[in-house]
Amino acid sequence: MNRRVVVTGLGAISPVGKTVDETWNNLIEGKHGIAPITLFDTTEYKAKLGAEVKDFNPLDYMEKTEASRSDRFTQFAMISADQAMKDSGISGTIEPERIGVYLGVGIGGMRTFEVEREKLLKSGPRRVSPLFVPMMIPNMCAGIIAIKHNCKGAAMPAITACASGSSAIGEAVRAIRHGYADAMISGGTEAAICETGVAGFINMRALSTSEDPNAASLPFDKRRGGFVIGEGSVALVLEEYERAKARGAKIYGEIVGYGSTCDAYHITAPHPDAEGGTNAMKQALQEANYQESDVVYINAHGTGTCMNDTIETIAIKNALGEEKAKNSYVSSTKSMTGHMLGAAGAIEALVSLKVLSEGIIPPTINLLEQDEKCDLNYVPNKALKTKVDLVLSNSLGFGGHNACLAFRSVKE
Numbered sequence: 001m002n003r004r005v006v007v008t009g010l011g012a013i014s015p016v017g018k019t020v021d022e023t024w025n026n027l028i029e030g031k032h033g034i035a036p037i038t039l040f041d042t043t044e045y046k047a048k049l050g051a052e053v054k055d056f057n058p059l060d061y062m063e064k065t066e067a068s069r070s071d072r073f074t075q076f077a078m079i080s081a082d083q084a085m086k087d088s089g090i091s092g093t094i095e096p097e098r099i100g101v102y103l104g105v106g107i108g109g110m111r112t113f114e115v116e117r118e119k120l121l122k123s124g125p126r127r128v129s130p131l132f133v134p135m136m137i138p139n140m141c142a143g144i145i146a147i148k149h150n151c152k153g154a155a156m157p158a159i160t161a162c163a164s165g166s167s168a169i170g171e172a173v174r175a176i177r178h179g180y181a182d183a184m185i186s187g188g189t190e191a192a193i194c195e196t197g198v199a200g201f202i203n204m205r206a207l208s209t210s211e212d213p214n215a216a217s218l219p220f221d222k223r224r225g226g227f228v229i230g231e232g233s234v235a236l237v238l239e240e241y242e243r244a245k246a247r248g249a250k251i252y253g254e255i256v257g258y259g260s261t262c263d264a265y266h267i268t269a270p271h272p273d274a275e276g277g278t279n280a281m282k283q284a285l286q287e288a289n290y291q292e293s294d295v296v297y298i299n300a301h302g303t304g305t306c307m308n309d310t311i312e313t314i315a316i317k318n319a320l321g322e323e324k325a326k327n328s329y330v331s332s333t334k335s336m337t338g339h340m341l342g343a344a345g346a347i348e349a350l351v352s353l354k355v356l357s358e359g360i361i362p363p364t365i366n367l368l369e370q371d372e373k374c375d376l377n378y379v380p381n382k383a384l385k386t387k388v389d390l391v392l393s394n395s396l397g398f399g400g401h402n403a404c405l406a407f408r409s410v411k412e
Contacts (some may be wrong), residue, residue: 001179006410008249009088009237010350011080011187015051015230015337016249019083022349024354027362028383032336034213034228040195047207049216049340050193051230055286058194070144071109072191076233076343077141077400078148081185083094085149088237090183093247099154100181101142102172103235104164104188105399106342108138111194134231139259141189153181160398162301165234165345166405170258172238180238188346189233205266207306214366217339219302219332220309221367221373227303234346238273252353256390257406259283272313277315277394280402284392285319288406292324294389297361299348300378301396302332303339310373312394317376329386331364331379345395345403352391352407 017023026033036042037050058067058075061082067075085091090099112135134140139157146155149287149403154175158168165188172186191326201207208226210216218224244251254342263271270277301312314333317325333351340347355361360383367380391407 002123003177003179003239004254005173005176005234005238006241006244006253006254007353008090008239008244011082011083011087011235012347013053013076013079013204014232014234014347014352015053017246020350025295027333027351028360030336030363030365031384032217032365034338038192039193045198045202046209047202048211049208049213049228049246051228052150052193053232066096066254071112071135073105073109073189074141074144075262076191076231077143077189077235080187080189080233080235081145082289083242084235084237086339089249090239091149091235092318094183094317096150096152098182099184100175101151101155101185102158102168103142103145103186104132104158104168104342104345105138105141106159106161106164107192107197108137109173110192110197112136116192121334124403127327141220142188147183147405149185151185160401160403161399162339162341163395163397163401163403164342166349166393166395166403167260167401169236169255169401170260170405172257173258176238176240182243184238185235186238187233188343190340190342191231193229193231201229208304217304218244218305218366219300219335219364220371220378222369222371224304224306224309226305227334228338230340232340232347233343234350236346236349242254251410253356253367253407254410255405256408257287258285259404261388261402263400263402265400270307270396272311274311274315276316276400276402279394280404281315281319281392281394284404284406288408290390295387296320296328297355297388298328298330299352299391299393300332301393302334302364304334308396309371312396313374313376325376327383328377329361329379330376331362333362335365345393348393349405352393352405355388356407356409359387361388
């Protein structure tokens, strides 16, 4: 069985917008969501910038009881899933046993862990909340979404660090393609802008220490010095094509390929030959029936770390061939969203679909001094209107996890 899989619903809450339209419009206008961190006091921290969801109040979206029983990462996931389900119109048209939830999460409820650990140290074990474990564990967002939307198929997290969102979507595609489900809610979520999370990333020298929001997230630029931590959630409703067509659903695009590999090399550093990333892209290209004549756009992982951007450039050239790579379009929307960790692959899947449907490629902003080792067309500073045939979205995570998704417009 090899059924086609399309996207019929989108939802987003991100550093650049609390809806899909707001997020997309800000991205194509080159507006970033990076600012001084407000979620905790950064006085003692070398990195002081983040890409937070601005002015977020969970009570704008859910009842007080529901908000108090869920961590911020789960709240974000609930909001994006609600938007995507409403957008898709699938509710009430599918048997509960034929729809599931696969959601990418990089870390889970780290903020909850900090709060409850502080209670333990100050007041003893009796003060730790009985909701501590359910609020913290990373599978809970998939479980709560399944409860809310009556999804009785498989519901689970994908936890592959920065590749989690793409891994979740890719595995959801396979579940539908091979007949285990007819539809899936998929995507990613993260809310790790907290004292412990930021301190850990700083001490491994992964974060930008720039204090200028306009010169902090600098993918492919000589001046880059690390990523800017972000947060938020994006959800997609994936559906078997014939079913979606029969019910007259709006179709954003088709997921035509998925590659998943591991470097098996180092816990944080990518393989110097870009072997794993190359192979993930090649797998996705093969499934997508890639042709030399295809006009290709790649939404790069593009974190703004010294190693990632150089190694990913090598992977793109290895996968496409040097000439084709240099004639393709590449951009990093992390220059605007920051690195949303477990949600990164999900928001970049949304961007990939919008590029196909709208014919506009969002830019890599703040790219003023391009690194000589990063020698592709990164669509610098200004969105580009152009027709694209095939979009690839790369996600490369700690642990050597690599995921690549391939998208096309739907053809009969």
